Amino acid sequence: MILVPWRPRRTGATVTPTPSPRVLPHPTREEIRLEAVLHALADPVRLLVVRRLAAAEAEVNCSSIELPVSKSTSTHHFRVLRESGVIRQCYQGTAKMTCLRLDDLDDLFPGLLPSVLTAADHQSARDAAR
Template identity: 60%
Template structure:
């Protein structure tokens, strides 16, 4: 049974916008917040699926949950359950299809602002 099938069977389905529902202004709004931008950057630089607890963010747990919700509802990330963990991943390919170069440019700008650049 796949992760998606297990989540659906347990009643732990997480709603995500379909590709045609993702709007540029929602994506930009989601990535405009420094904490959410940091989450996106860490997802891009980390593993494909990362648990919410893997992020060391300077906000409370409830605020962290809110930031992940905004990113998910904007279509920036996709989340699913694996046991009791909620895992997140960037919707890089989907966002690239909708807005070519946008996510890469935003993430590169964030890296430069943070003083780190992706290895060439």
């Protein structure tokens, strides 16, 4: 017997594969490292993503976050944030939903993310004043 990761769905005379849900790799809470989180937050585009996710306070579709970079570059930035443990992503249908891993980050590094977000807000205000 051969096991396949999908169940065929019959449509008329043809058989169409139904893909299994896509699962994205994430570090466990114990695998999240401070230096990886700080590296992820050091990039202005990734920090912008984190600020927008924090403002949303809920899961959002990746494509709803407008960034000043190409789609492939956006994908890279989301991957860095996910692999560092800053965000969690999952597929809901064809949409890739994203949220901050607030509980994990606050348990591991208390106050880090709120401090970074507050500092980013102050920097944005200074930049806007110029």
